[in-house]
Amino acid sequence: MKVFKNFKDYSSQKPLALSLGMFDGVHLGHKSIIDELIKVGTKNNLETAILTFWPHPRFVFNPNEDLKLLNTVDEKKDLIERYNIDHLFLKEFDEEFRNLTGEEFVRQILIDKLNVKYLIIGYDHSFGKNKSGNFELLQKLSKELDFDVEQMEAINIHENNISSTKVRNALLTGNIKEANEMLGYTYSVSGTVVHGKKIGRTIGYPTANIDTESIKLLPKKGAYIVETEVKGQQYKGMLSIGTNPTVNGEKLTVEVYILDFDGDIYDEKITVRFRDFLHDEIKFEGLEKLIERLDEDKRLTQEFQF
Helix, strand or coil: CECCCCCCCCCCCCCCEEEEECCCCCCHHHHHHHHHHHHHHEEEEECCEEECCCCCCHHHHCCCCCCEEECCCCHHHHHHHCCCCCCEEEEEEHHHHHHHHHHHHHHHHHHHHHCCEEEEEEECCCCCCHHCCCHHHHHHHHHHHEEEEEEEECEEECCCCCCHHHHHHHCCCCHHHHHHHHHCCCCCCEEEEEEECHHHHHHCCCCCCEEEEEEECCCCCCCEEEEEEEECCCEEEEEEHHHHHHHHHCEEEEEEEECCCCCCCCEEEEEEEEEEECCCCCCCCCCCHHHHHHHHHHHHHHHHHC
């Protein structure tokens, strides 16, 4: 897959089958669009492409909003690449671009620059200045500009439409299994192991403190069963997101106790994949009560079937 950050770097003799959207999470709804894109591309001898934006347009329109995303830019690239898409456009949502009307975007970008012959959009997608671009506009322009357009239906799980917002909400309420079901894969967080207060090692539960990207959504505060990847090896783990209230902590930390592991992994990049929610963050009366709970969490983690 070739990745482009601006359109002037792209040139191809072959027309495109393209889909447009944020693709945050690259969830099962997005997968249905990508599957259709590949099918259409193969049938019509078109190269396949996805056009998305980085950073998220909401950072431009609402710079003070504390928006967290399901994917970092590298995660999004990796997830899309799994589907054997030919081209990924990661367009900066700059001032010039945000002022294009829906029709200008279709004419100047999709047709003139990218030579799109088949366009697929999601069921609720709009684009262009003041959201002036929609499926109706695309249908109208497609006849004049000689391209086909298709709007995908929503994908449902348990009679609910899948969306990036719903995945976020599931994670923020600790509904890990529901989030993973909508994603079609296990939600993960990666980061570098940094030095912490080292309190865990004094009570028999040494943890790795993970420095995560600030843009990445963390599930709600609490304890989780996770699968931890260290140097290509997988281990069960107990992960805590919180401020460590039992020892009067204030800073939010992400810490994982890795079962059956003993090694120095400072400055190593590790990945944790969320499997299940154990419990909310608890302020214990003392370290003895904390250790009792950790022992119980460890038992539950050991018994959990990955």
